Amino acid sequence: MNTAPLVETTDLSFRFGERPVLHGLGLAVPAGSIYGFLGPNGAGKSTTLRLLLGLLRPGSGTVRLFGHELARHRVALLSRVGALIENPSLYDHLTGHENVEATRRLRGLAPARTAAVLAQVGLSAAAHRPVKGYSLGMKQRLGLALALLPDPDLLILDEPTNGLDPAGISDLRLLLRQLREEHGKTILLSSHLIGEVEKVVTHVGVIQQGQLVFQGSLAEMQARQHTRAQLVLETACAATCRRLLPELHEATVAAPGTLRVPFHSREHTAALASALVAAGQPVFGLHCEQPTLEDTFLHLTETTAAQ
Amino acid sequence: MSPAIASSSPALPAVPGPFVQLGRSLTADVLKLRRTPALWLTLASGVLPVLLNFCIFYFKGHLMLKPGADGWVKYASMSWQTAAVLLPLFVVLLTSLVVGVENKAEGWKHLFALPVGRLPVWLSKLLIILGLNALAQVLFVALLLAGGYLLQALRPELRLQQFAPPFHVLGVLLGRTYLATLGIVGVQYVLSKWQSGFVLPVAAGMAGWVAGLTLMRWEHVGWIPYAGPFLTLTTTPFKAVPGLVVPAVAPHEWYQLLWFGAAVVLGYVFLRWRNLA
Numbered sequence: 001m002n003t004a005p006l007v008e009t010t011d012l013s014f015r016f017g018e019r020p021v022l023h024g025l026g027l028a029v030p031a032g033s034i035y036g037f038l039g040p041n042g043a044g045k046s047t048t049l050r051l052l053l054g055l056l057r058p059g060s061g062t063v064r065l066f067g068h069e070l071a072r073h074r075v076a077l078l079s080r081v082g083a084l085i086e087n088p089s090l091y092d093h094l095t096g097h098e099n100v101e102a103t104r105r106l107r108g109l110a111p112a113r114t115a116a117v118l119a120q121v122g123l124s125a126a127a128h129r130p131v132k133g134y135s136l137g138m139k140q141r142l143g144l145a146l147a148l149l150p151d152p153d154l155l156i157l158d159e160p161t162n163g164l165d166p167a168g169i170s171d172l173r174l175l176l177r178q179l180r181e182e183h184g185k186t187i188l189l190s191s192h193l194i195g196e197v198e199k200v201v202t203h204v205g206v207i208q209q210g211q212l213v214f215q216g217s218l219a220e221m222q223a224r225q226h227t228r229a230q231l232v233l234e235t236a237c238a239a240t241c242r243r244l245l246p247e248l249h250e251a252t253v254a255a256p257g258t259l260r261v262p263f264h265s266r267e268h269t270a271a272l273a274s275a276l277v278a279a280g281q282p283v284f285g286l287h288c289e290q291p292t293l294e295d296t297f298l299h300l301t302e303t304t305a306a307q
Numbered sequence: 308m309s310p311a312i313a314s315s316s317p318a319l320p321a322v323p324g325p326f327v328q329l330g331r332s333l334t335a336d337v338l339k340l341r342r343t344p345a346l347w348l349t350l351a352s353g354v355l356p357v358l359l360n361f362c363i364f365y366f367k368g369h370l371m372l373k374p375g376a377d378g379w380v381k382y383a384s385m386s387w388q389t390a391a392v393l394l395p396l397f398v399v400l401l402t403s404l405v406v407g408v409e410n411k412a413e414g415w416k417h418l419f420a421l422p423v424g425r426l427p428v429w430l431s432k433l434l435i436i437l438g439l440n441a442l443a444q445v446l447f448v449a450l451l452l453a454g455g456y457l458l459q460a461l462r463p464e465l466r467l468q469q470f471a472p473p474f475h476v477l478g479v480l481l482g483r484t485y486l487a488t489l490g491i492v493g494v495q496y497v498l499s500k501w502q503s504g505f506v507l508p509v510a511a512g513m514a515g516w517v518a519g520l521t522l523m524r525w526e527h528v529g530w531i532p533y534a535g536p537f538l539t540l541t542t543t544p545f546k547a548v549p550g551l552v553v554p555a556v557a558p559h560e561w562y563q564l565l566w567f568g569a570a571v572v573l574g575y576v577f578l579r580w581r582n583l584a
Binding site: 079088105 | 319320321322323327328331332334335338339341342343408411412413414415416417418419420421422423424580582
């Protein structure tokens with residue numbers, strides 16, 4: 001696999017009037033990845049994606065797609081990109097088929113692509129109904145069809161699960177996985193809910209207040225989970241144990257009989273249990289609790305927000 | 308076997324020429340017109356002035372025409388007068404409705420995220436408006452002539468059949484009136500693009516229309532784009548006036564071209580350099 005980033009921003013900054021939105025963003029989306037671009041609402045995700053598509057002009061910094069500078073080759077580069085930005089742009093008075101057809105004509109693609117993408121997103125049966133009668137989920141799928149139309153090498157999806165029901169979200173995950181695994185596509189998708197994308201992404205970038213606070217593979221993100229794992233110790237009197245053993249000075253008393261201690265290693269856990277027993281304290285329970293990926297995500301975003 | 312990963316590559320895809328991009332934008336924009344109020348307005352707008360004047364002549368024509376008077380000239384000039392008053396409003400509405408298709412769908416961000424230059428997208432919409440405006444005016448003339456022939460058949464006592472329809476004057480008026488609406492098209496196009504709501508551009512257009520009609524006797528009224536169609540009518544007599552030379556393009560029509568050019572270029576410059584979403 002080519003390891004050069006397919007999408008790369010260098011020191012990207014942007015402000016709306018006087019309000020700074022992005023500061024020195026250095027996004028790197030590896031080719032062939034599904035990159036989850038995560039952050040709370042208002043963190044700068046949509047602004048970043050708009051910058052990647054040339055809809056906004058950066059205050060400073062550069063955007064490179066496929067190794068080329070976007071500012072210099074926008075039209076050529078966008079022919080390899082399919083995008084869905086926030087709510088899909090749909091013409092309510094037209095049918096689903098006509099909506100896709102309008103974009104197909106604009107892109108100068110083969111007529112057969114229209115029916116193909118409608119089938120891909122499961123809208124063939126509703127294709128000749130006016131879009132004004134579509135549900136939110138159907139509109140979202142039609143927006144996805146528009147993004148898939150050019151069979152793009154890079155798919156940029158802004159909050160693609162908006163309006164989708166659980167079955168729709170599951171179908172979307174399946175489709176994204178297929179696109180990556182069977183067709184080698186690179187997918188950059190944003191979300192404010194890590195739970196919605198963690199089953200499908202290979203890489204993660206977390207943005208908070210316009211700054212990238214984490215970027216790496218899902219495995220690296222999971223490694224962060226381990227460093228934040230905690231031992232939960234059930235005993236008779238948590239305060240007494242904490243006072244008796246120097247190993248427990250960094251522990252927190254969660255309840256009268258419960259202590260929480262940062263997890264270091266299995267050996268440390270065993271040594272702690274032995275020390276408690278040696279000190280005459282009962283050990284009713286001892287287990288390791290790992291934060292979920294969502295906890296890690298919240299920790300990342302909350303920590304940065306507090307700074 | 309793992310699929311080939313689309314990766315960064317020094318080879319950039321070929322970019323279609325600007326005319327190809329414009330052609331593609333036009334075919335897409337034509338498709339978007341289906342079932343829109345803009346299309347219905349274009350097809351139906353010519354009916355009202357013709358129908359009103361047809362009814363006037365059908366029921367009261369015998370009272371309006373002096374013996375031996377050319378009924379065609381009277382009928383055509385009255386119909387055109389109604390049309391010239393309404394035409395600026397029609398152009399204001401048409402422009403807002405065409406641009407409104409994109410505004411309502413939040414379609415601009417989608418369009419500009421596609422591999423199409425901003426100029427072809429900007430010009431394509433403009434050409435659609437210009438085309439619909441032309442179609443509406445040609446349909447009006449066709450309806451006017453059809454109404455005249457119908458009057459001839461239904462009310463022979465009006466003696467329209469004794470005169471030839473004023474084809475030449477209608478042709479000249481059609482061309483010059485079209486020119487005289489271009490300033491309105493330019494100004495309204497830019498207004499409608501930058502004000503995503505429907506109300507403000509239409510309100511501004513109506514204010515311009517009222518100003519044009521109210522200030523008709525002002526020596527500089529020619530600079531008001533919304534006065535253009537009526538000024539063209541007043542400077543184009545249906546019957547030859549001895550000593551009066553009718554210019555191919557009147558000064559106020561040149562001003563319209565200026566307004567049109569300035570608005571379209573300025574609009575594009577903003578579009579080229581402004582953030583789009």
